[in-house]
Amino acid sequence: xxxxxxxxxxxxISRQAGKEALASFQPTLGEIGASENLEIDFSGVITxxxxxxxxxxxxxxxxxxxxxxxxxxxxxxVKVTVKLLEKISGKKFxxx
Amino acid sequence: xxSFIEVLHSFIIYAISAVFQTKLMKLxxxxxxxxxxxxxVSLIVAVTGEIGNNSFDHNLGKWPDVPGIFFGYDLNKRxxxxxxxxxxxxxxxxxxxxxxxxxxxxxxxxxxxxxSGRDPERRGNGLKFIREVITENPMSLFFRSGDAELRLQExxxxxxxxxxxxxxxxCLAIIKF
Numbered sequence: 047x048x049x050x051x052x053x054x055x056x057x058x059i060s061r062q063a064g065k066e067a068l069a070s071f072q073p074t075l076g077e078i079g080a081s082e083n084l085e086i087d088f089s090g091v092i093t094x095x096x097x098x099x100x101x102x103x104x105x106x107x108x109x110x111x112x113x114x115x116x117x118x119x120x121x122x123x124v125k126v127t128v129k130l131l132e133k134i135s136g137k138k139f140x141x142x
Numbered sequence: 143x144x145s146f147i148e149v150l151h152s153f154i155i156y157a158i159s160a161v162f163q164t165k166l167m168k169l170x171x172x173x174x175x176x177x178x179x180x181x182x183v184s185l186i187v188a189v190t191g192e193i194g195n196n197s198f199d200h201n202l203g204k205w206p207d208v209p210g211i212f213f214g215y216d217l218n219k220r221x222x223x224x225x226x227x228x229x230x231x232x233x234x235x236x237x238x239x240x241x242x243x244x245x246x247x248x249x250x251x252x253x254x255x256x257x258s259g260r261d262p263e264r265r266g267n268g269l270k271f272i273r274e275v276i277t278e279n280p281m282s283l284f285f286r287s288g289d290a291e292l293r294l295q296e297x298x299x300x301x302x303x304x305x306x307x308x309x310x311x312x313c314l315a316i317i318k319f
Contacts, residue, residue, distance in 0.1 A: 059163070095188040096271045122185050133270075
């Protein structure tokens with residue numbers, strides 16, 4: 047399954063918004079098959095921050111592990127955020 | 143009279159986080175309209191958002207006097223200013239790092255160590271993100287909390303933190319790009 051993050055907004059910044067996005071995504075998450083991958087597509091996102099990412103990406107990484115994949119992006123705010131989140135969580139994101 | 147009104151308009155305090163988010167979106171739209179900022183837009187907005195949201199996240203229900211933040215910018219001067227009259231970095235971090243002795247130590251920890259003033263929620267790591275962004279891009283940051291002043295700019299791996307003569311309540315951030 048591929049998730050376009052722009053559907054949650056193009057400016058993904060606050061912790062509160064990240065929490066709300068994860069909560070609204072939970073029903074969809076339940077539809078994923080036991081061996082199915084979840085791919086995150088950052089295209090269309092303008093600004094991304096560690097606060098939002100910590101509330102949305104990290105719980106999904108903890109839940110899905112290697113089945114959670116971040117698709118490539120040139121967005122510098124995504125790149126720096128992902129690097130920091132890996133440092134904070136002590137886990138590596140799988141990239142597609 | 144005209145200049146007085148200009149000054150008045152530039153001193154707007156946003157007491158509600160949602161209002162700050164809206165004004166931040168407006169900053170992003172303005173930056174996107176200027177081709178010279180195209181490579182930095184996402185980073186400028188993310189840094190500004192992290193600083194502004196920190197003010198709300200760490201002071202919620204604990205504002206000593208005036209709740210909310212000041213947020214102003216002038217794209218012609220390539221300048222963004224944020225300020226709050228919150229608890230400040232030292233008091234916030236002292237809850238999880240009681241050994242911190244002064245504002246200078248607190249600021250150094252905040253910008254270098256993965257630590258949170260609201261453990262176990264892992265909050266407060268935005269300042270490490272800000273340091274990474276500023277030092278690797280044509281930007282600079284002046285950050286003050288209490289009597290500690292931090293200056294950061296592109297290419298500087300070491301933090302420059304000095305002690306000011308006077309103490310201020312909360313935090314002040316000036317971003318240049």
